[in-house]
Amino acid sequence: xxxxxxxxxxxxxxxxxxxxxxxxxxxxxxxxxxxxxxxxxxxxxxxxxxxxxxxxxxxxxxxxxxxxxxxxxxxxxxxxxxxxxxxxxxxxxxxxxxxxxxxxxxxxxxxxxxxxxxxxxxxxxxxxxxxxxxxxxxxxxxxxxxxxxxxxxxxxxxxxxxxxxxxxxxxxxxxxxxxxxxxxxxxxxxxxxxxxxxxxxxxxxxxxxxxxxxxxxxxxxxxxxxxxxxxxxxxxxxxxxxxxxxxxxxxxxxxxxxxxxxxxxxxxxxxxxxxxxxxxxxxxxxxxxxxxxxxxxxxxxxxxxxxxxxxxxxxxxxxxxxxxxxxxxxxxxxxxxxxxxxxxxxxxxxxxxxxxxxxxxxxxxxxxxxxxxxxxxxxxxxxxxxxxxxxxxxxxxxxxxxxxxxxxxxxxxxxxxxxxxxxxxxxxxxxxxxxxxxxxxxxxxxxxxxxxxxxxxxxxxxxxxxxxxxxxxxxxxxxxxxxxxxxxxxxxxxxxxxxxxxxxxxxxxxxxxxxxxxxxxxxxxxxxxxxxxxxxxxxxxxxxxxxxxxxxxxxxxxxxx
Numbered sequence: 001x002x003x004x005x006x007x008x009x010x011x012x013x014x015x016x017x018x019x020x021x022x023x024x025x026x027x028x029x030x031x032x033x034x035x036x037x038x039x040x041x042x043x044x045x046x047x048x049x050x051x052x053x054x055x056x057x058x059x060x061x062x063x064x065x066x067x068x069x070x071x072x073x074x075x076x077x078x079x080x081x082x083x084x085x086x087x088x089x090x091x092x093x094x095x096x097x098x099x100x101x102x103x104x105x106x107x108x109x110x111x112x113x114x115x116x117x118x119x120x121x122x123x124x125x126x127x128x129x130x131x132x133x134x135x136x137x138x139x140x141x142x143x144x145x146x147x148x149x150x151x152x153x154x155x156x157x158x159x160x161x162x163x164x165x166x167x168x169x170x171x172x173x174x175x176x177x178x179x180x181x182x183x184x185x186x187x188x189x190x191x192x193x194x195x196x197x198x199x200x201x202x203x204x205x206x207x208x209x210x211x212x213x214x215x216x217x218x219x220x221x222x223x224x225x226x227x228x229x230x231x232x233x234x235x236x237x238x239x240x241x242x243x244x245x246x247x248x249x250x251x252x253x254x255x256x257x258x259x260x261x262x263x264x265x266x267x268x269x270x271x272x273x274x275x276x277x278x279x280x281x282x283x284x285x286x287x288x289x290x291x292x293x294x295x296x297x298x299x300x301x302x303x304x305x306x307x308x309x310x311x312x313x314x315x316x317x318x319x320x321x322x323x324x325x326x327x328x329x330x331x332x333x334x335x336x337x338x339x340x341x342x343x344x345x346x347x348x349x350x351x352x353x354x355x356x357x358x359x360x361x362x363x364x365x366x367x368x369x370x371x372x373x374x375x376x377x378x379x380x381x382x383x384x385x386x387x388x389x390x391x392x393x394x395x396x397x398x399x400x401x402x403x404x405x406x407x408x409x410x411x412x413x414x415x416x417x418x419x420x421x422x423x424x425x426x427x428x429x430x431x432x433x434x435x436x437x438x439x440x441x442x443x444x445x446x447x448x449x450x451x452x453x454x455x456x457x458x459x460x461x462x463x464x465x466x467x468x469x470x471x472x473x474x475x476x477x478x479x480x481x482x483x484x485x486x487x488x489x490x491x492x493x494x495x496x497x498x499x500x501x502x503x504x505x506x507x508x509x510x511x512x513x514x515x516x517x518x519x520x521x522x523x524x525x526x527x528x529x530x531x532x533x534x535x536x537x538x539x540x541x542x543x544x545x546x547x548x549x550x551x552x553x554x555x556x557x558x559x560x561x
Contacts, residue, residue, distance in 0.1 A: 061077050062074055062077040062078055062081060062098060062102075062560055063560045065077055066101070066102060066560055071102060071105050071106050074102045075099075075102050075103070075106055078095070078098050078099040078101075078102045079099065081095045081098060081099075082095040082096060082098075082099055089122050089123075090122070090123055090126075092122055093118075093119045093120075093121075093122030093123030093126065093129060094119070094123060094126065094128075094129065094561055095119075096115045096116070096118050096119035096122065097115070097116060097119035097123070097126075097128065097129045097132045097133075097561070098560050098561065099112075099115045100112045100113070100115035100116035100119065100132060100133075100136060100558070101132055101558035101559065101560055103115060104136060104139070104558060109140060112136060113136060113137075113140065116129075116132055116133040116136050116137075117133065119132070119133070120133050125156060126156075127153045127156040127157035127160055127163065128559050128561045130149055130150075130152055130153040130156065131149075131150065131153045131160065131162065131163045131166060131556075131558075131559065132558045132559060133149055134146045134149035134150045134153060134163075134166060134170070135166055135555045135556055135557075135558050136558065137149065138166070138169070138170045138173060138555050139555045143170055143173050143174045144174075146166075146170045147167070147170050147171070147174065150163055150166050150167035150170055151167065154167065159206055160206075161202075161203045161204075161206035161207045161210070161217075162203070162556050162557075162559070164199045164200070164202045164203035164206065165199070165200065165203040165220070165221060165224060165556050166555060166556045167196075167199045168195075168196040168197070168198075168199035168200045168203065168224060169196070169224060169555055169556065170555075171192045171193070171195050171196035171199065172192075172193065172196040172224075172227070172228065174192055175192040175193045175196065193228070196228065197228055197230065200221070200224055200225055200228065200230070200233070201233075203221060203224075204221055204225075204233065204236075204237065207221060208240075212244065212245050213240075213244060214244055214245065214246040214250070215241040215242070215244040215245070215246040215247070215250035215251055215254055216241075216246060216247075216250050217241075217244075218237045218238065218240045218241030218244055218254065219237070219238070219241050219250055219253055219254055219257065220556065220557075221237045222234045222235075222236075222237030222238045222241065222254070222257055222261070223257065225237060226257065226260065226261055226264070229264070231261050231262075231264045231265040232261075232265060234257070234261040235258055235261040235262060235265065237254075238254040238255070238257045238258040238261060239254070239258060241253075241254030242254045242255055242258070248282075249282075249283070252281040252282065252283065253285075255274075255277060255278055255281065256278050256281065256284070256285060256288045258274065259271055259274050259275055259278050259288065259291065259292075260287075260288070260291055262274060263291055263295050263296060271296060272296065272300055272304050272308055275292050275296055275308060276308065276311060278292075279292075279311050279312065279315045283321065284315065284319065284322070286322060286325055286327075286328060289312065289316070289322060289325075289328050289331075290327075290328065290331060290543060291543065292308065292312055293309075293312060293328070293331040293332060293334075293335055294331055294541055294542070294543045295543050296308065297309050297312075297335050298335070298338070302339075305335075305339070306339055309332075309335050309336065309339065312332065313332060313336075313344075316328065316332065324355070326351070326352040326355040326356060326359075326362065327352070329348040329349075329351050329352040330348070330349065330352045330361060330362060330365055330541070331541060332348050333345040333346075333347075333348030333349045333352065333365060333369075334365065334537065334541065336348065337369065342369065342372070342373060345369060346366075346369050346370075346373070349362070349365045349366040349369050350366060352365065352366075353365070353366040353382070357385060357386070357389065358386065358389045358390060358402070360386070360401065360402040360405055360406075360536070360540070361536070361537055361540045361541070363382050363383065363385075363386040363406075364383075364405070364409065364533040364536055364537060365533070365537055366382055367379045367380075367382040367383050367409070367413075367529075367533065368529070368530050368533040368534065368537075370382065371413070371529055371530060371533075372530055376413065379413060379529075380410070380413040383406050383409045383410055383413060384410065386402065386406045387403065387406035387407065387410060390402045390403045390406065391403055396466070397466040397469040397470055397473070398466075400470075400473055401469065401473070401480055401481060401482075404473070404478075404479040404480060405479060405480045405494075405536060407479065408449065408479040408480070408494070408496060408532065409529060409532060409533065412449075412528060412529035412532055413529050447477070447496045447497045447498040447499070448496065448497065448498075448525055448526075448527070449479075449494060449495070449496050449525065449526040449527070449532060450477075450494070450495045450496075450497060450500060450501070450523050450524070450525055450526075451492065451493075451494055451495075451523065451524045451525070451526060451535060452492070452493045452495065452501075452504050452507055452508075452520065452521070452523055453490070453491065453492050453520070453521040454490075454491045454492075454508055454517050454518075454519060454520045454521065455488050455489070455490065455491070455517075455518045455519045456483060456484075456488070456489050456490075456491045456515045456516065456517055456518065457486075457488045457489060457515070457516055457518050458515065458516040459485055459489075459514070459515050464514040464515065465483055465485050467514065468481075468483055468511055468514055468515060469481045469482075469483065471510065471511065472493055472507070475507060476497070477495040477496050477497040477501075478493055478494070478495050478507075479494050479495065479496055480492075480493065480494035480536060481493050481494075482536075482539040482540065483515075484542065488518065490539065490542055491508075491517070492535075492539045493507060494526070494532075494535070494536070495507070500523060501523070504520055504522075504523055505520055508520060
């Protein structure tokens, strides 16, 4: 088995650059802290907290270096430990397993795999050695081999909570990949997802029995539950993590994730006080800011929402990690605009726009704000500049959407004559050669704007999103198309047509091999630029819960023993 597994995983490794593999190995850590140095250290901390209780002093130095994220020192200590264990089969096997855990984070995937496989050959009945090999093979993409390895580990050590979590993650990984690849029948894949939830429940029950379990353990288990949309279980884990011993960073992250779980569960206004606490954390993740601005603030009563918005604005001004985040400035500006604070909103829209003037959302937000403020000429100039900056670029899906949206916006701001209008028609015509017209009908610039919204789900692969946008953009009259790679996800198309389409369902037809269109809302119309821009900004900003994906389901930490 070892030679077969080595050959199979080695092929996977050769197909991807080591630098590209490392983020996948460290994904759970990267989700924890947001920067490479501290995140890897935190993953190491999770790997050794439990191990320290079951080992003597021999590996303490190695375990400590590993926990600190000092992989250069840990690698030297692991090699020294291996050299000292050369004459003892069992000790050598454990030392090789330890070495593989360190090599996972040093950009040496083949050497890590070789060490883990040799460790398994020497210690085939050691549960930790098996779990480490299972984690490594699954992290490298061979989920089919990881599943039986985790199962064998649990046969030997049925109360190993990390192995239960690892099996759950491998099952979820397999479920997602099978849906993507079309390998198994849907009911077979769904049964894997159900089994993954059972394994997480077992892991949680066992972890609860560990006295003073570190917060990082609860954090990882909570993340696994959150991704499987078990929000109440995830919330329980994060609340346990806040009360657990360990690093302050872990407790802060548990607090942030508790906010996410409460919002996902629909707690709404009850989370305002929790959000205020989160904003006191030393570090606030960009995703948390977005959650507060996009999901929480709009759901609160006016007074409470205003107070929270002021707190977010104050915190962002003093946050060196986020002060240049243009997307957050856009969201903050939109909430300020909605609360009637147009002058303050304009400041943030301008800052976002200056960072990337070719960005469709940034340009539309500033242009809309100027338009509402009576500065119609400046508003139009923003869209003109967007149009000019995009029209000479390679027409990928994003640029084609921006070009067509800019064209529609120019029409709505009355740029309907002269050289600009001619330039607009020519550029849009060239950009859509072989497909439907940009503005609707054969003229490219006639008719009313219609909005068609749909709910999508059961993606065969989120990588199909741009392909679907291309399909939609080739249909007559389409000037904008947006889809969320979620299940359920929101989808929207803006069309300019001389008359309403007879059957909106036909617009969404022919996508079945890539995604299922589950429901289609009645058509609505748009007649002015502010509503047109707002419709696009709402679609681009909308938050959704991520689905289980091979890209976001992290494997548990490898352990030092």
